[in-house]
Amino acid sequence: MTVVGKTTTRFNVLGPLEVWHGDVLVPIPAGRSRLLLAILLLRANQPVSADELVDRLWDGEAPNPDRAKATLQMVVRRLRQSLGPAKVVRTAVGGYVADVPPGALDLHRFRELAAAGKYAEALELWRGEPLRDVRSDVLHQVEVAPLLEEYLVVLERRIDADLDAGRAGDLVAELRSLTGQHPLRERFWGQLMLALYRSDQQAAALAAFRAVRATLVEELGVDPGPMLTDLYHRILRDDVPGGSVVMPSRQALRHVPPEVSLFVGRERELAALDEATLEPGAVVLLHGIGGVGKTALALSWANRRRDRFGDGDLHVNLHGFDAAGRPVEPASAAEALLVSLGVRPEDVPAGLAERTTLLRATMAGRRILLVLDNAADSDQVIPLLPGTPTVTVLVTSRNQLRKLAAHQRVTCAAPRSTTSAGSTRRSTGTTRRSKPSSGGWRSRCTSAIGGWRASSSRTSAACTSGLDSTPSPSSTIPARWRSRRSRTMTTGRRRRTSTSRSACSASTGTRRRRSTVGERARSSRAMATTTTPRGLSASSRRRRGRWAGSPKRSRCCVRGSRP
Template sequence: MRVEYRVLGPLEVLLDGVPVTVPAGRCRVLLGTLLLRANEFVSVDEIVERLWDGTPPSADRAGKTLHMVVARLRQALGAANCVRTRSGGYVAVIEPEQLDLLRFRAHLKAGEHAEATALWRGPVLANVPSESLHRDLVPALLEERLAALEKRIDDDLELGVAAELVPELRTLTHQHPVREVFWAQLMLALHRSGQQADALATYQEAASVLGDQLGVTPGPRLREAQQRVLAGEVSATAVLVPSHHHVPRQLPTALPHFVGRELELDRLDAVLASGQLVINGSGGIGKTSLAVQWAHRVAGRFPDGQLYSDLRGFDPTGAPVNPISTARDFLLALGVPADEIPAGTEAMLESYRVLLSRRRVLVLLDNVRDVAQVRPLLPGGSQSLAVITSRNRLRGLVTQDRAFQLDVLGPEESMTLFGGRVGAHRVAEEPAAAARLVELCAGLPLALAVVAARATLDQHPLGLLVEELEHAALDALDTDDPLTSVRAVFSWTFGWLSPVAARLFVLLGLHPGPDVTEPAATSLMAHPSGDALDELVRYSLINSQNGRYRLHDLMRSYAAEEAALRLSATERADAQRRFFDHLMHSALAATLKSDPLRQPITTPAPAPGAVVLAFEASTDADRWYAEERAVFGPAVVAAGEAGFDGHVWRTVWATRHFLLATGRWREGERLQRLAVAAARRADDLEGECRARRGLVSCLVPGREFDEAEHQLRAAVALDERLGDLIGLSNDLRGLAYLLARQGKHLRALDPLLRALDVAMRSGDRIELASVSASLAFVHHELGDHHEAAAHAEQARDMYLELVPDERDTVVASNRDTLGSIYRALGRYEEAEANYLRSVELQETLSYRHYQADTLVRLADMKRELGELDAARGYYLAALDVYDDLGNAQADDVRELLSSLN
């Protein structure tokens, strides 16, 4: 039984979600008085004062009437009665989560101001007629609400919300004209939404109101707001929010045979609002199915998109997903360019909360392990909603009315699910057998789905299936697993698979990632896997979506146990090697397309049976990287644990370009450190050197220059031991790059000149071209444009020889540098030609942000030359790209366009 009392609006009592009628008149006054003083003793004298508004009858008559009112109220409340008699008075005994007023104060204490203010539904006890109650008790509550509103709006302003607050604050300043905080907040909201004149006019209006009504001048909060407007201060987080053009649709496909859970769906509908809600329950009970079904049902209420992440909190083959990585993925999905995502963790999470505070987004966070894993991903503001599933209760994350404990399906719902899948006619033909199969599944949707699939595919009499499953259930009782019904169903169905499908199912227990592709499955088996995958899908042992196959985590646990039991150590190691070879060699092939000029590494041949993918273009490689990204991390960890250290550092080497290009340098840093450790375990000098150099690439974005230099100098020592001149030159270029990033361009020349000598001795044209391009950039920054031009032209000519179509990022970057050099030398036609070539290349390489940057430089040059129409055209082209990416630099370009007009 769930009872809820509400006083922050009309008086309401709910019993299991159904309103309880409270008699009008003195019954409501009595209950309202006790609830406003919940769990406190209230004397008879005070209650009499409230019931008769200060003019009670004789003491004897008042006492008798009060007894009648109490009795009538208790009778009306029934099971929801909370009124207890005490000597000389009464008390309402209330649990903290039962009364909205107590929840309001708990939210305030926890600093959850948006959640607190959301509980208010209107005037306090609007349907309770008591002048003394509204005179003596309600005003203090209204002050609590206003203080909470002030703090909630401060939170929103801090998160970067501005324009959305203006209408609300105009209403609040009208209703509470002498409350300075609302005036100050209105000024900042106007200012940060680009209405500076209105913001300053608001200060004058506030000063006039305060002078007329109170005879005072503006206080510190208002004066501070005025100074911030005059100083042009803008929220640091506001500029991080991209345009609204990116609307992600990440929800998994809803189940076609979803049945039951009507009560749960209705309860979810009843609490649909911003904030978060939690669905918890044991494994296999249908949490994800319910969450996905409901999310699709309400998706239309969240027009700015739906985000989804399986956080793998209980996956037996890998660590739970890092929420910081998920937040970065969400920002990318929402349209924030990779290089615009803040470097620091806190700044990135703040940017994520700011973005969701400005949008209406549904965020489905599946398989959450604990509160710590999910808290960084909760949306900010008061418009978005997070739906969370977990086997744990996640206490303290939500209030009782927003936590849903999912139980097994009842017999009727179970039969409906089973019958819907096997056909009503089969249930009608063997009702007793159907009922027994449902009983053996113990109301677990996962077990019911597998049994139904088996019954549908084999078309054996249901009675025969009962005999088999009962035998399997007896075997399952020997285990310690509490979900014996699921284990029994798995083992029973596994026995009916074809030998090839059964072998694949066992081998999937070795796969470390969240899902698997057909080429990966084929590599595990060393045998074509398409038919076996289809068979596993038909038996509901795996799910398929967009060419990827996923096991439920309980199913994965079972597969892993079977792999340990059925496969020898040699078989397991061979299968793992084939899978790691598939991933590593495919990643190396992708790198050849995405980063063709990169210094190659020594790589052993793939094992027989391992599938190595080929890629037609860099876009195909980038798409594959993105699809497999969630597999790389777990696979690298698993390879290290299994002793495949060479696969660790080579796979990480091959994925570095993609992780950096998409701004996932923290993820790259973690993997590079694993690569360094693996190479050192294997005493592999080449691997250690490459891993340390890769680690530098991931340290620089966070400006960790000291450690980056330490790693580079270690790489220099290793390359000198190896006699690798190309690697040594690469290391020296890295040292110069570190110095240039810190503005130390003159000091950067020394390692570059050393790199030039080493590269010339190596005779490697790619390295020579790269050193020349680096020298060009540094000389240009030092103002030595003629020397810079010579180096940049030399790099251009060598690149044309090495990559005739010039489709490489370093080639496009050198073209951009050459454009800037020619501009500085007054060779404007050549500058324009090189800028445009860089723009063309960046577009084909999907580096559109850099494309827009180059367009701006070209437009700047045209403006300086007085060619304003051409400048306007290039600025508009850049603006289109920035706007499409949601990049904040769009505002800068708009200002430049405005200055042209």
């Protein structure tokens, strides 16, 4: 509880939004002030960016985008005034945060009691649908839906504890109501069948199986899972063991690709991912510019933290920014996930809504990491979110996906570039004393570039191109780099163009024919054009070409060359 002076402050979100300052209920004005407080409390002690708050408060349609942040400050000011001495909203870097100490928020107490196995006490904290007096469709779809799933998981565990304690007869009425409210949740049906069987109602237990099978076939076009099927056959044989409904043992799913072998560094981002995924059912967004290494970072973290996800990990490449193809549709991605989870392809429903419903039911209660890689926008990701506290979702994208209610947003920034030779050695893993072999990454990249004398940071980036994908051979280096051999003219001692060689002496000192003024002008113009920095404007490049093409400049360029 928050202590203000000698008075404690409590915040309740598991039901209507309430703020209690001692024994006094603090009135919160309806509208955006109430919505702002709800958003901050659901992510208590976690900074929320101003851009995301603006997007959520106005559902992506701010009245005046140029003054959106100023309008947000007015909403924050009104909220602080209404909270009075119970104010907990603090300005953070780039946004705001609700500083809530342990025990002051009912959602935190609910999770602590559930983790301690005190399921009945945890469920008593619920006063109805969370935040039902806060008007926001996006909030209820993205934030409240996972809370309801979390509630159902704890409720299932409480019923299992009651079955173990021998209170099967007292559970039949409650379970009939739960199966009516959640007809696609097989765990409740299994608990009902077990409670009926232990209450000497074997025929009713078998009828419950037939009812759930008909519902699943009609709604989703699938048969009951192995847990219900096994329990049905055991009831037929009158061979049901004691205890609660036992889920069949599953082999851990390991679908995340292996870690990239050249991955180095990124300790700060790895630590940020560790912290961001501590909250149950967290949705974490890893965003950054293209080619910066988001995929490699996500795969490296997923492989290093596999022990946290006992039921496995799943990976889907959504191809959001592939130049050769279209982004993967959510329906296709859901189908791929269902097949990965063991659903037969012929049992996968046709529509997106049916597929996502079956996906949530299949993943419920399983400790899984779901990696949604290379997402184009929020609409591609939101239908695939399982909304269960046991599943952690990691999304990578070039965009910030403002509509996605991510618990944390981790920025994958580009590493600092440097032109020192040590930077290439650090990036490629070579030491100062060791001479790179001819078959090394830098040698292959340099040969593929065509002898282009790039800066060490550019060559390092080419050599470590595997940071955003698996390492590729030199044959896959972009053609625009390989073509630079024909376009780039270097001024070093070892290489010259044929035109400059015809005008200058070779290393042996043999005198060659003197080139004409026109040849020298063309050679100088080519040199000036190919070595012109990219940042120059078109007019600057034309002036540079005219100046280099003059006879006087040509004589200077040619005569100044030495073997």
